[in-house]
Amino acid sequence: MKIVALSDALFCIPVDVHTADLFEGIWPIPGGVTLNAYLVKGEKTALIDLVQDRQDAPKQVEEALASIGADFGAVDYLILNHLEPDHTGWLRQFREKNPKAEIIATAKGINLVKSFYKIEAGLRAVKDGETLDLGGGKMLTFFETPNIHWPETMMTWESSTGTLFSCDAFGSFGVLEGRLFDDEFSQTELAAFENETLRYYANIVASFSSFVEKGIQKLSGLSIAYIAPSHGMVWRKDVAGIISRYLRYASYSKGSAEKEIALVWSSMYGNTKKGLDAVIAGIEREGVPYSLHRAPNDNVSYILADAFKSAGLVIAMPTYEYAMFPPMAYVIDIFRRKHIHHKTVLRIGSWGWSGGAQKEYDAAIAGLKWNSLAPFEWTGNPSPQDLAVLESRGRELAQAIKV
Numbered sequence: 001m002k003i004v005a006l007s008d009a010l011f012c013i014p015v016d017v018h019t020a021d022l023f024e025g026i027w028p029i030p031g032g033v034t035l036n037a038y039l040v041k042g043e044k045t046a047l048i049d050l051v052q053d054r055q056d057a058p059k060q061v062e063e064a065l066a067s068i069g070a071d072f073g074a075v076d077y078l079i080l081n082h083l084e085p086d087h088t089g090w091l092r093q094f095r096e097k098n099p100k101a102e103i104i105a106t107a108k109g110i111n112l113v114k115s116f117y118k119i120e121a122g123l124r125a126v127k128d129g130e131t132l133d134l135g136g137g138k139m140l141t142f143f144e145t146p147n148i149h150w151p152e153t154m155m156t157w158e159s160s161t162g163t164l165f166s167c168d169a170f171g172s173f174g175v176l177e178g179r180l181f182d183d184e185f186s187q188t189e190l191a192a193f194e195n196e197t198l199r200y201y202a203n204i205v206a207s208f209s210s211f212v213e214k215g216i217q218k219l220s221g222l223s224i225a226y227i228a229p230s231h232g233m234v235w236r237k238d239v240a241g242i243i244s245r246y247l248r249y250a251s252y253s254k255g256s257a258e259k260e261i262a263l264v265w266s267s268m269y270g271n272t273k274k275g276l277d278a279v280i281a282g283i284e285r286e287g288v289p290y291s292l293h294r295a296p297n298d299n300v301s302y303i304l305a306d307a308f309k310s311a312g313l314v315i316a317m318p319t320y321e322y323a324m325f326p327p328m329a330y331v332i333d334i335f336r337r338k339h340i341h342h343k344t345v346l347r348i349g350s351w352g353w354s355g356g357a358q359k360e361y362d363a364a365i366a367g368l369k370w371n372s373l374a375p376f377e378w379t380g381n382p383s384p385q386d387l388a389v390l391e392s393r394g395r396e397l398a399q400a401i402k403v
């Protein structure tokens with residue numbers, strides 16, 4: 001499927017991208033990602049968001065346009081909700097094919113058009129609430145939604161169909177493979193996409209949760225029949241559901257996360273792992289759901305997603321060269337950068353001769369607003385007494401999460 005009609009005058013061009021490259025150079029996307037461009041046809045034609053020059057994405061868009069008798073030259077307005085190159089990378093080539101189209105973005109977005117793509121002519125900065133009448137009853141309104149997740153971001157609303165082109169917000173990793181709308185997926189598939197929406201959020205949007213709340217609040221008066229993001233499926237059956245999920249994600253940053261525990265562990269020779277197993281036994285006795293990730297074996301993208309959504313964390317690592325085990329130092333640093341705040345946390349670990357992990361850890365988590373339970377360290381192989389303490393610490397953490 002190359003192009004999908006949302007109405008007789010509004011189309012989505014979903015381009016599935018499969019790549020071994022990391023998204024944004026950091027996040028793995030084994031399930032690929034869809035880049036959605038949209039076409040709105042009034043008397044004038046607007047293309048909303050473009051694609052990256054990756055694989056044959058631009059060619060796919062071109063073929064999709066051709067299937068409804070359109071082409072890049074027929075575009076009167078190119079609306080750029082967000083200037084990240086996954087949606088704009090092909091901008092210079094677009095400009096060569098269409099020198100006349102007006103390129104529309106926020107004032108900050110126009111600055112990025114100039115600096116990223118060295119395009120100076122045919123640019124129009126729009127203000128918050130400004131409208132663009134395409135004729136034929138098609139009216140676009142632009143809403144600045146800064147920092148979801150770049151400062152220049154806006155969303156575009158088409159009033160006759162009630163379509164909100166939300167760019168990265170409400171989007172997910174994962175290709176669509178011929179389907180587009182939320183009601184075309186099974187509950188199992190939707191659950192898998194929900195995980196990938198959360199991972200996208202935790203990886204890319206989590207530092208900006210207060211702006212997500214402001215943006216959703218600002219748009220709450222709009223009548224929305226479709227949420228049309230630039231990645232992933234278009235929501236038409238459960239618009240309210242995806243909005244409330246997004247608000248729930250935003251609230252994770254403030255401490256109202258799920259009653260779950262994310263355990264992140266590292267171990268060189270198994271001593272810390274033995275202690276972790278005792279903690280897990282304690283958590284299991286309390287019946288609190290948990291996720292388990294090993295650093296560096298598991299990619300931090302997935303660690304972030306589970307840590308972000310969980311009210312409780314266990315950080316298990318040995319001492320390494322008088323300090324933290326280096327991969328865990330990276331995990332904690334990325335927790336800091338991604339605002340993994342307000343967690344109830346148990347830190348454990350083994351050391352050999354004089355320790356050091358705990359001291360560096362305490363300094364590293366200082367700004368994270370964590371409620372830390374008493375940490376527990378032991379030397380070498382944990383004794384039966386150590387294991388008993390560790391199991392009771394696991395229970396204590398789980399009890400704190402359950403309330």
Ligand SMILES: Cc1cc2nc3c(=O)[nH]c(=O)nc-3n(C[C@H](O)[C@H](O)[C@H](O)COP(=O)(O)O)c2cc1C
Pocket residue numbers: 266267268269270271272273317318319320321322323350351352353354355356379380381
């Ligand atoms: C490369 C390396 C560096 C270590 N550095 C320290 C250290 O600086 N201070 C310390 O107390 N123990 C140090 N140890 C000892 C470990 O912390 C100790 O063996 C611990 O039980 C390892 O736990 P694990 O089996 O979970 O990896 C080091 C061990 C290794 C292999």
Ligand SMILES: [Fe+2]
Pocket residue numbers: 082084149168
């Ligand atoms: Fe983006």
Ligand SMILES: [Fe+2]
Pocket residue numbers: 084086087168230231
């Ligand atoms: Fe994006």
